[in-house]
Amino acid sequence: MDFFENDFFQSNWFIYGILLMVCIPLIVVVVNEVTYLAKKKDKRFSPPLNTFKNIILPFVAMSIVFTQVLEYPRGSTLMKLLETFIWILVINILLSLVNVFFFSGRNSSGSKTKVPQLFLDIFRVVMVLFGAAIVLSMVWGADLGGLVTALGLGSFVIGLALQDTLGNLFSGIALVYEKPFSEGDYIEVEDQRGRVIEMNWRAIRMETREKELIVIPHLVIGQGTIKNFSRPSKVHIMKTEIGFSHQNPPNKVKEALMQTCYATPGILHEPEPEVKTNEYTESKVVYEVEFAISDFKDHEDIMDDFMSRVWYTSRRHNLVMPMSQMVVHHAHQMTDKDKFKLNQLESSLRKLPQMLPIEQSNVDELIDGSEIQYFGTGEKVIQQGDPTGSLYVILEGEAVLETTTENMETVEIGKLGYGDFFGEITVFTKKFSSFSVRAEEDLKVITVSQNEVLDMIELNPRLAEHLDEMMDARRNKIEEYRQS
Numbered sequence: 001m002d003f004f005e006n007d008f009f010q011s012n013w014f015i016y017g018i019l020l021m022v023c024i025p026l027i028v029v030v031v032n033e034v035t036y037l038a039k040k041k042d043k044r045f046s047p048p049l050n051t052f053k054n055i056i057l058p059f060v061a062m063s064i065v066f067t068q069v070l071e072y073p074r075g076s077t078l079m080k081l082l083e084t085f086i087w088i089l090v091i092n093i094l095l096s097l098v099n100v101f102f103f104s105g106r107n108s109s110g111s112k113t114k115v116p117q118l119f120l121d122i123f124r125v126v127m128v129l130f131g132a133a134i135v136l137s138m139v140w141g142a143d144l145g146g147l148v149t150a151l152g153l154g155s156f157v158i159g160l161a162l163q164d165t166l167g168n169l170f171s172g173i174a175l176v177y178e179k180p181f182s183e184g185d186y187i188e189v190e191d192q193r194g195r196v197i198e199m200n201w202r203a204i205r206m207e208t209r210e211k212e213l214i215v216i217p218h219l220v221i222g223q224g225t226i227k228n229f230s231r232p233s234k235v236h237i238m239k240t241e242i243g244f245s246h247q248n249p250p251n252k253v254k255e256a257l258m259q260t261c262y263a264t265p266g267i268l269h270e271p272e273p274e275v276k277t278n279e280y281t282e283s284k285v286v287y288e289v290e291f292a293i294s295d296f297k298d299h300e301d302i303m304d305d306f307m308s309r310v311w312y313t314s315r316r317h318n319l320v321m322p323m324s325q326m327v328v329h330h331a332h333q334m335t336d337k338d339k340f341k342l343n344q345l346e347s348s349l350r351k352l353p354q355m356l357p358i359e360q361s362n363v364d365e366l367i368d369g370s371e372i373q374y375f376g377t378g379e380k381v382i383q384q385g386d387p388t389g390s391l392y393v394i395l396e397g398e399a400v401l402e403t404t405t406e407n408m409e410t411v412e413i414g415k416l417g418y419g420d421f422f423g424e425i426t427v428f429t430k431k432f433s434s435f436s437v438r439a440e441e442d443l444k445v446i447t448v449s450q451n452e453v454l455d456m457i458e459l460n461p462r463l464a465e466h467l468d469e470m471m472d473a474r475r476n477k478i479e480e481y482r483q484s
Contacts, residue, residue: 024061028053048096056089083139091131095124185230186296189216195297209300229296235268236296238303242310243284245320250277253287256317260309261291263379266302268292284322308376316373345372348395348446355393355419357462365459369452375443382423382437389450391467392437393421396444403435403478411481413474415440423447424467434478 031053038045063082066072072079181187186195187206192214194206203217229236244253254275261273273291280286293302314321349363349370372395375381381392384404394416401414401422413435416422422437448456457464 024057027057031057045097048093051089051093056086056093059086059089080139084135087131087135087139091127095127098127180226181228181231185228187229188227189221190224192216234295235292236299237290237292238299239288239290240303240307241278241286241288243281243286243321244314245322246280246285248285248319250285250287252317253285253319256313256319257287257289257310260306260313261289264302264306264309265378266293266298267306268294305378309379312374312376312379316375318371345370345446348372351395352393352446356421357466358456358460362456362459366448366452366456369449371447373445373447375439375445377439377441379439379443380436381439381443381445382433382435384434384436385432387432390423390447391421391450391453392423392445392447394418394443394445397442398440399443400438400440401435401474402438403481405481410436413477413481421467421470424471434475 031049035046035049035053038049059082063079063086066079066082067074181196183196183199186193189206192206192208194208194212194214196204197207198205203215204221206214206216208214242257254277257275258273261267261275262269267273268291271292273289276288276290278286278288289306291306293299311321313319345367346364349366350360352358352363352366353360375397381399384402396418399416399420399422400412401416402410403413404410416437423433457467
């Protein structure tokens with residue numbers, strides 16, 4: 001016992017020397033194991049742990065050697081500078097670890113969460129100031145009481161002078177946590193609608209469809225209602241109302257509007273469009289059309305295309321879209337509009353002998369099974385695989401014949417103009433159409449039903465030869481494209 005009570009064994013340099021020789025290697029081993037385990041979870045843990053092991057730990061050991069072993073005065077300038085350097089490294093490591101734990105994690109869906117730069121900068125400034133206060137107080141022995149009082153009074157004065165600026169700042173912090181929108185989202189705030197292109201500490205910047213830049217302060221956003229068209233899903237539901245005459249059966253109108261929805265590019269088939277009878281007014285029946293699109297940014301273009309196609313659909317299905325006025329209907333009496341349509345049909349039928357080998361004297365027999373139809377640019381008149389059962393003759397506009405190859409590529413096989421016809425395959429063979437016909441510009445066609453065509457062939461044998469020749473020519477051309 002007397003041996004260990006010797007001054008040699010109880011001296012500071014011996015005790016701390018033993019501790020350094022035992023504890024430092026042990027700490028290095030522990031840190032190495034922690035670094036290995038942490039690296040498997042996230043590689044970003046490695047740099048701060050390696051900094052602690054390779055830089056901070058040696059400097060801490062050096063500080064202990066100077067102050068406890070060599071008994072160098074701790075209050076000396078050299079030791080204060082050494083401790084200050086150690087504290088700076090410790091604060092830097094803490095910032096790195098906090099950043100990994102709280103600001104670079106993953107959300108519930110497994111994707112990386114993005115914290116705005118504004119909040120990261122504020123947090124770093126606060127941590128640096130807090131660390132500087134610790135260093136000044138513990139290392140350099142500074143009295144921070146007066147400084148805290150001055151900062152408190154200064155903060156009060158600054159807060160009064162910068163109420164709006166600080167309001168925007170803290171509203172921005174609230175938006176960071178709530179995250180009602182992100183850059184790239186389409187939103188509406190204070191009757192202003194556009195795409196968010198930037199978020200900073202004071203305001204957001206939106207680009208409108210008219211390519212205008214709108215700046216909205218966070219304080220205004222925090223006090224208003226935010227409508228986000230890009231969340232929770234980019235799929236957006238569009239609604240519009242269209243009026244048709246009381247004389248048009250609702251189920252027929254609904255079917256025509258549903259066909260228009262399915263034929264309009266950009267309108268999704270899932271979820272399915274919906275058409276509802278919404279209201280009866282004095283002059284019309286109002287229908288509500290509801291359909292989904294994949295991205296709100298295309299809503300105006302898709303709605304324009306849809307509403308344009310509604311006009312052509314109404315003409316093809318003999319649907320009437322009345323104006324907002326009183327309409328008086330007379331039973332069993334042909335209206336001026338009906339007379340005009342009949343005269344237009346008769347006038348168009350008289351042109352058929354110029355396009356097809358039929359006699360002028362036989363034209364009047366086609367009136368009951370014929371009608372004039374309109375198609376807008378881009379609309380499919382016939383879809384490949386459809387059983388049309390009618391013969392189409394072009395009166396105005398141009399169309400394109402298309403077919404799908406074995407590689408599922410759509411190729412153009414020809415163009416049609418005034419006087420050209422199509423649909424002969426389904427009329428003759430009663431099979432599905434082997435090609436599609438798309439309106440390259442607004443089309444006006446006259447359609448003749450299958451029965452009327454067959455009756456006309458009996459009266460005009462040359463018509464059968466003409467249709468058969470065209471059918472063979474198109475069939476051969478389609479086969480060439482499909483085999484190439």
